């Protein structure tokens with residue numbers, strides 16, 4: 001298939017905060033204008049805009065992406081919105097990729113925004129109707145149920161303890177202490193701190209969960225001939241993949257994310273990756289919960305099933321380990337404004353591969369990284385492989 | 389066609405009644421905060437100007453949507469304008485007739501590139517016309533709460 005090569009040449013983000021005074025549009029503009037400044041382009045250079053946000057109910061604005069499109073640079077341009085729930089942030093970069101890879105556009109601005117603080121009494125309410133209206137909703141489920149059942153299935157399948165999993169939260173919150181945009185960075189947090197937080201729905205405790213947040217992230221993606229002109233450090237999109245499992249969560253293997261494996265296989269094939277453990281140097285798997293990082297590392301084929309916790313305990317996934325995982329601090333540390341959080345992961349791989357991650361920079365000059373998100377009805381995997 | 393086609397009463401099919409129990413708390417934003425504070429505290433309208441595009445935005449914006457510049461040049465704008473278009477509302481959301489028809493207009497604010505949607509008052513529906521000159525009627529300062537309803541309505545001038 002004739003596809004054009006696509007590079008990421010710029011990235012920008014707002015701070016992730018508990019409550020932003022900025023409107024959705026203003027958040028989007030801050031991230032988008034930073035991304036443009038980072039590669040010295042202006043809105044005139046942009047051919048098309050991808051604006052993604054997760055459920056409209058968070059911002060409380062129906063057709064939210066269309067509403068904030070002027071803040072995302074969409075005035076008078078071809079604009080598209082994508083939405084695959086929590087998987088949206090990485091999917092936005094995939095959309096940016098196919099806008100350019102198709103040859104339709106040379107330069108695309110990709111913007112993700114989320115303002116969860118608007119949503120009252122709690123953003124979880126927005127998720128209540130993802131449950132089946134006749135078989136599940138009469139039981140008054142809340143979203144944590146899915147995660148608690150999934151985490152428990154994962155723990156019991158492989159005989160894991162809460163401490164094995166809490167190590168992820170500790171790592172990511174410590175990593176986030178080096179991120180200037182982070183909401184929950186803490187260089188001194190310990191496993192005991194995580195294990196002592198309140199129980200929400202066993203085995204999920206407060207410390208296992210990423211914080212709801214407001215924020216925006218943007219990328220500039222372009223065709224090779226533009227990238228060569230704009231920068232001497234393009235980061236190439238080498239592979240993309242996405243896949244959906246059954247919409248019935250009662251029919252999934254809750255201890256293993258098959259949909260992530262399918263998405264990863266699609267992306268790896270495109271990238272020519274045959275041995276991901278050797279060929280991928282850095283990973284940003286989606287970590288809204290600490291166990292999900294482990295789950296997703298296994299789905300990404302970077303560790304054997306049930307073995308990601310052991311690797312975490314051995315320090316392999318630390319910033320200076322053999323496979324740095326979530327060097328950004330992830331959603332657990334930087335924050336989780338849903339769509340923006342996913343795109344933050346893509347931006348982190350971009351900064352790391354360019355050697356521009358500052359205090360977060362992993363050693364050893366990584367050449368290839370993978371970012372992944374998860375969402376929809378907790379059954380979509382979205383994956384992107386970047387390389388230099 | 390499903391069985392529903394033949395059901396005479398909605399209760400003849402099994403149903404579960406649910407809702408999405410949410411409400412929203414919207415900040416006015418960086419530009420909106422100042423716009424509404426000026427109305428509340430000083431009873432005046434402000435806009436932001438893009439010198440590059442020579443545009444004055446009302447309501448004011450933090451950035452220019454056309455050139456993406458940060459806008460920090462605040463200008464006081466008149467509280468007068470012209471009716472760009474209007475409608476006369478006769479029914480409520482449920483389709484029930486209103487006791488008094490309400491006039492809703494898009495008012496282009498004089499000397500700016502923007503405008504506001506608001507009610508018209510102190511005028512009969514059959515007197516309203518496109519191009520009519522109107523002015524904002526601010527509520528008494530004590531009644532202003534910070535919001536678009538701090539303007540009671542627009543009324544004809546002259």
Ligand SMILES: [Zn+2]
Nearest residue numbers: 438441452455
């Ligand atoms: Zn301008």
